[in-house]
Amino acid sequence: MTAPRTPGAALRLSGLSKRYAGTAAVDRVDLDVASGEFITLLGPSGSGKTTTLSMIAGFTAPSDGSVVCDGDEITAVPPHRRGLGMVFQNYSLFPHLNVRENVEFPLRQRGVAKPQRVKRALAALELVELGARANAKPGELSGGQQQRVALARALVFEPRLLLMDEPFGALDRALRERLQIELRRLHRELGITVVFVTHDQEEALTLSDRIAVFNQGRIEQVGTPEELYAQPETLFVSQFIGESNAIRGDVSDGVFFGPDGIRAPAPATADGSAIAIIRPERIAINGTPSAAACALAGSVTDLTFLGAQRRMEIATAAGPLIVRTGVESGAPGIGGDVTLSWSPEHAAVFSDPSHHAEKSNPWTETLAPSTSDSPM
Numbered sequence: 001m002t003a004p005r006t007p008g009a010a011l012r013l014s015g016l017s018k019r020y021a022g023t024a025a026v027d028r029v030d031l032d033v034a035s036g037e038f039i040t041l042l043g044p045s046g047s048g049k050t051t052t053l054s055m056i057a058g059f060t061a062p063s064d065g066s067v068v069c070d071g072d073e074i075t076a077v078p079p080h081r082r083g084l085g086m087v088f089q090n091y092s093l094f095p096h097l098n099v100r101e102n103v104e105f106p107l108r109q110r111g112v113a114k115p116q117r118v119k120r121a122l123a124a125l126e127l128v129e130l131g132a133r134a135n136a137k138p139g140e141l142s143g144g145q146q147q148r149v150a151l152a153r154a155l156v157f158e159p160r161l162l163l164m165d166e167p168f169g170a171l172d173r174a175l176r177e178r179l180q181i182e183l184r185r186l187h188r189e190l191g192i193t194v195v196f197v198t199h200d201q202e203e204a205l206t207l208s209d210r211i212a213v214f215n216q217g218r219i220e221q222v223g224t225p226e227e228l229y230a231q232p233e234t235l236f237v238s239q240f241i242g243e244s245n246a247i248r249g250d251v252s253d254g255v256f257f258g259p260d261g262i263r264a265p266a267p268a269t270a271d272g273s274a275i276a277i278i279r280p281e282r283i284a285i286n287g288t289p290s291a292a293a294c295a296l297a298g299s300v301t302d303l304t305f306l307g308a309q310r311r312m313e314i315a316t317a318a319g320p321l322i323v324r325t326g327v328e329s330g331a332p333g334i335g336g337d338v339t340l341s342w343s344p345e346h347a348a349v350f351s352d353p354s355h356h357a358e359k360s361n362p363w364t365e366t367l368a369p370s371t372s373d374s375p376m
């Protein structure tokens with residue numbers, strides 16, 4: 001199992017929708033996944049990720065649209081005939097079978113003879129570095145080890161497409177990071193196509209070739225981690241991916257005007273009430289701003305040392321702003337007065353959706369700087 005027999009499957013979702021009692025859980029999703037690609041469906045809880053994955057797996061019948069795998073429409077093919085590997089958050093191993101027998105299980109279902117089954121199960125366990133625990137019962141293993149067994153079981157029949165739904169969600173951070181590294185190695189070695197679901201943007205950024213950002217049943221943007229971070233197309237994406245500062249203001253004639261003389265170039269589509277998004281690392285502290293720069297006075301309210309960086313919260317006339325600086329630059333302490341500055345073109349300007357909403361709007365809740373792995 002060290003090299004792929006065949007390249008990973010290519011997947012195409014077209015107009016894929018699922019309605020429950022008239023409400024769209026997934027709303028006209030189009031997505032092309034290339035052979036061998038690692039793609040992540042990322043979004044807050046309830047945004048339609050699991051339902052989409054379940055339609056790819058065949059457990060949920062779409063209300064509309066199609067699933068095409070390598071050119072063959074499989075929308076109505078039952079799950080067991082799709083030949084997909086699957087790993088979920090709860091490992092669902094059989095407690096009475098040992099580790100090797102658990103991994104053999106999909107091969108037994110496929111009628112593979114015993115000697116071949118054992119050989120392939122042991123090879124799959126080697127792949128996840130659990131060859132030495134083949135005779136253990138699942139209950140004797142840690143959560144991380146059990147999840148690796150589940151992964152071996154999903155890979156043992158050499159599927160061309162692997163579906164994973166929050167597989168590391170129940171594990172602590174250190175373990176999750178180790179398994180993420182292992183999964184990336186496996187993905188590289190096997191050339192398999194992976195569709196991975198998570199609400200954790202850091203996990204998505206770490207693992208993925210591309211990320212599809214879900215919001216309210218729809219895909220807001222698909223792109224590489226770098227594209228989503230540097231060129232978010234919507235306010236939602238700019239706030240869901242990475243840390244960001246939001247400054248409220250107004251747009252007229254293609255220019256954003258915020259408090260204290262803050263300005264930024266605005267797209268033609270924005271007009272009236274708007275929000276400028278600026279990344280924490282784009283803001284300089286006590287620099288020598290050019291004449292064109294935005295400059296803002298503030299005072300430090302919080303300071304965190306992050307190893308290579310310092311993260312500061314600064315109270316300003318535009319609200320609290322987060323700034324990240326290198327540790328080599330001298331930093332004022334809490335309560336210190338600072339001047340912040342940035343180039344106007346580093347701000348991304350979006351129309352303010354809450355301005356048009358009649359009642360409570362989920363967008364406004366995400367306006368506060370978000371912590372990286374809080375489930376939303």
Ligand code: ADP
Nearest residue numbers: 020024025043044045046047048049050051052
């Ligand atoms: P996510 O995986 O992003 O958390 P889901 O795909 O699980 O989101 O759910 C999307 C929406 O569909 C949610 O509002 C959820 O309540 C709804 N939903 C999911 N499954 C069902 C179901 N079987 N019956 C009714 N509503 C459902």
